[in-house]
Amino acid sequence: MVSDHIVKSFDDELNSLVNMIAEMGGLAESQLADAISALSRRDETLASSVIVQDARLDALETDIDAQVIRMLALRQPQALDLRAVIVALKISAELERIGDYAKNVAKRTLTLMQAAAVGTASNTIVRMGAIAGSMISNVIDAYLNADIVKAEEVRARDHDVDQMHTSLFRELLTYMMEDPRNITACTHLLFIAKNIERIGDHVTNIAENVHFLVAGQIPGHDRPKSDFSSSTIINMEDNAP
C-alpha cells in the first residue's frame, strides 16, 4: 500500500485524475451498451441520444489532458506518480476513441433502421458488443485496483471479439453474395462489427497501460491476434448450391 504524499494537494490531484478516468470508463461502457441496444431494438431515440452524449466523453478527455499538463508542469512527478499521470493521459485518449466508435455504431444503426434486418448477424453483433462492454468494465476495475492479473485477462478476452469479427465477416459476405439487395445493410453491419472489434483493441491498449502503471514496464506484444478478416476471401463457387 503506497503512503500519502506529504503535500496533500498532490494526492487530491492524482485522485481527481483517477475519478475522471473512472467516469469516462463508465460513460464509454454505457455508450456502447446503449448503441448495441438501439441496434437490436431498432430504437431511434436511444441511438440519437448516444450520438449527442459523445460530447461528454470529449469534454472529459479535454479536462484530463489539462490536468495532466498542469501536474507535469507544477509537480514534476517521479516514478509511480509520473506513470500515473502519463497513463491517465493515454487511457483518456483510448476511451475517447471507444466513445467515437460507439457513436459511429449508433449513427449506422439509425441508417440501418431504414433497411430490412439481415439474417442473424445482429445477434452476433449484440454478443460481440456485450463482450466488448464487459472488457471495458473489467479494464477500468483493473485500473482502479492496480490489478495486473485482471488486466491480462482483459487482454486475452479480445481473442473472442476478434474471432467473432472474423466469422461475422464471412457471414456478411455470404449474405451479400446470396442477394445483392442485402449489400447496403450488410456493409453497414460490417462497419459496425469493425467498430466493435476496434473497441476491443483499444481496451487491450488500456490493459497494457494498466500493466505499465503497476509494473513500470510495458508488457510484451505477444498477445494472440485472432482477427483474420483482413485475409478472408470467399469465392462464388464456395457458395454454389
Next chain:
Amino acid sequence: MSQTLKLSETLATAPIKVQARNVNVFYGAKQALMGIDLDIPEHHVTSLIGPSGCGKTTFLRCINRMNDIIDGCRVEGSITIDGMDIYAKNQDVVQLRARVGMVFQKPNPFPKSIYENIAYGPRIHGMAVNKKQLDDIVMDSLARAGLINEVKDRLDSPGTGLSGGQQQRLCIARAIAVKPELILMDEPCSALDPIATAKVEELIDELREHFTIVIVTHSMQQAARVSQRTAFFHMGELVETGSTEQIFTNPKDTRTQAYITGRIG
C-alpha cells in the same frame, strides 16, 4: 543511436574511479554511515541524494578525507581511487586534496583577487615554472569554468566582489586549476538563483568530459538533470544505486520511491 542507448553504453563500460567498500563512519559513538559499498564511474556525474542527516555529505567528505579534520570522526572500511587506498598510512593528504577537488554550498573565494584565487593552488603545488605558465593556467581554468568573458578585464579585482553565481564558478575554476581527477560538490547551487544554477549545471555537463564528478544535492530535479548515476542514502545506509533514469522512473526500493515522490517514507 538514441541518447538513452548511448548513455547506457558509456555507463556500462566506464572504468570505476572511486570504489568504496564496507565504509562505516562514526562521530564519536554515533554511527553516521553503515556498510557503504559504492562505485563511482569515471567521467560521469554521480549524485548522492537523501533526506537531511542521511550521511550523504559525510560520505562525500570521506573521498577527500575532509572528515580527518573533525574531532572524533572515525572512518573504517576501504576507499580506493584508481585502485589505491586513500586511507593508507603513506597517503599524502595534501596531494589527495589536489587530486580530489571540492566545491562547497556557500561560495568561498579567498579574500584575494580573481587572479590570485586561481593562481594560489598551482603556485604552491609548483605547477608553473614561470609567470607565463601560471597565466595560462589561470586563463584556461577561467575559460573552462565559463567565467573568462565576465572577468577578463578585472582579474585584479577582489573575488568577493563577484555575484554569488560568479563566485561559485570562480570556486569551480579554482578547484580545476590544480588539475584534479575528481570534483566533489556539496550542494553547489543551493545558494544560487535559477539562472546561475543553470550556468553551473551546464558547466558540470561540460566538465565531466575531463573529470569525474560527485554531487550531493537536496534538489531531486537537479540530480535528475545533471547526473547519470544516482545513489540514495537514508539514515546512514545506502539504500539504492542505479542509473539516474531508472531511479527516477522505476526505483526498486519502496524507500527510494517514497523519498523521490515526496511521500511520508
